[in-house]
Amino acid sequence: MSETLWIKLTAGAASDGDLPWARLDAGGRVLARGRDAPDNFPGGLPCKLVVTAGKVLWTRLKPPGRRRLEGAALAYALEERLADSPESVHAVMGTVDKEGTARVAVLDQAWFADCLARLDKAGVRPASAVAEPELVPGSETEWHLVWGDEALLRLHDGLCLQ
Secondary structure: EEEEEEEEOOOOOOOOEEEEEEEEEEEOHHHHHEEEHHHHHHOOOOOOEOOOOOHOOEEEOOHHHHHOOOHHHHHOOOHEEEEEEEEEEEEEEEOOOOOOOEEEEEEEEEHHHHHHHHHOOOOOOOOOEEHHHHHHOOOOOOOEEEOOOEEEEOOOOEEEOO
């Protein structure tokens, strides 16, 4: 049975606080969960990250020629929407829809790098990262509310409030 360790990067993940984690089987069933420092995570498992919704800016972009933008080109295309300089963010663009618009997730590059460095120091090397709202199902006609330690509302268009 294949298992994966999922680690949630909370707002304070770059500092010394404990991080929530869950060990899931291949079917997505939770086998164990906890909140620990990275040094105390279950070892020997492939892992993935979930970036808390509060650290991700969601926006929409109509890229020229409906082409996929990445890296600096994407960050500069968002420049008017950013509080900080385009060089300070990491942005990922989703697929372009039939109207020629794509959702874009943006996060602070320094914060993310600090989180990854903290995990690396503990020997934790995640294979991928996903923004928390992407884990919540959605459709064009429904809103979804997740209520736990934090509240997360995913709107019908895929954008999210936390």
